[in-house]
Amino acid sequence: MTGRDGGSADHDSEVAEWWATAITRMEPGVLEFRGEPVADVIAHRGLTEVIWLLLRSGRPTPAQARLLEAAMVASVDHGPQAPSIAAARMAATCGVGLNSAVATGINMLGDVHGGAGEQCLLMLTEVVERESTGQESADAARSTVQAWRERTRYLPGFGHRFHPVDPRREPLITLVAEARDRGEVSGEFLRAGLAIEAELANTAGKNVPMNVDGLTAIIYGELGFAAPLARGLFVLSRAIGILAHAWEEQQSGRRNKGPIPPSILPLYRPDGGSTPGS
Structure with missing residues (x-):
């Protein structure tokens, strides 16, 4: 046959x-x-x-769809200083197609830039699992933070190099808390995130609020997404901002071939350092 x-x-x-x-x-x-x-x-x-x-x-239920949409909207863009956006803008004026410019930006999203949501969801999951064995929330957060500190000084999802408080924190926290109060999500990942915030405030002596990676990790955890999908969904949403910036740069008519204007390019120094050009 x-x-x-x-x-x-x-x-x-x-x-x-x-x-x-x-x-x-x-x-x-x-x-x-x-x-x-x-x-x-x-x-x-x-x-x-x-x-x-x-x-x-x-x-998804209407509440689930609303939370998923909010998380993705919150991640679409963070300005041209983000490596993925900067790379896409430079690529857009190098003679490649728009698709290649977008791909250039997306390919910049890795463990350091773009992967913190996945990492944070793994950390939050550890807190939730410790709580499930009977630990109090504060103790579970403390044990988890200590365990993460042993392998990295960076705690994903907390603190921000630009914002004292991430402007996306309050609206996302409010949406999750309201959904929890209505019984639409469990609230356990929100509790874990807030417990880590409190632990960091105690140990650091200052507030270290959640950033967008931590906030969206809470939402993806509450919605039952696996941790790797937190990264995938971030990439999917950030692709919108990458596309917008690449398109804007293409329309500018200029050539953007470096991270700083040519007038202030660094000068060569034999000792390996550099000084700004004039």
Whole structure:
């Protein structure tokens, strides 16, 4: 028995099985996402709901969709000093296409820039797990912070090099707290985040508020997303800002080929240092 291309039917079946997926069904005249016809998805789902559908299947509750959307909106951009944005803006004037400029920015998102949400969610999960064994929230936070301090001096999701208090903190904290009070999320990841904040304030002698990575990690934890998806969702949302900046830079008509204007390029120094040019 032969397949459509003259090969064996068993071979065709093996190829089909290799690429089998529960996400998409595509046949001539048919396109479905998780079993839902694309026409229905277009008519009845917003983009946030489609993200949930493809990653998780099913439909989020209105409260879940609102929290997911808020987390993604909060992460779209943080200005041209962010490495991913700066790289995209420079690439946009180097003769590459817009897609390459966006890809350049996205490829800058790694463990140091873009990965803190995933790392913070792992840390928050440790607090939640310690609480599940009977530890008080403060003790669970203290034990977790101590454990993380043993392997890194950087606690992901807390403190900000620009903002004394991240301007995204209060609106996101408020949304999660309201959802908790309505019984729409458990509140355990919010409790963990606030407990770490309190522990850091005690040990550092000053407030070290959560930044957007910690705030969105709380939301993704409350929504039940795996930690690696906290990074993936950050990349997805930041791609919007990267696209906007790359497009703006392309329209400027200038060549942006370095992180500082040519008039203040550093001068070469034989000892390996540099001084600003005049």
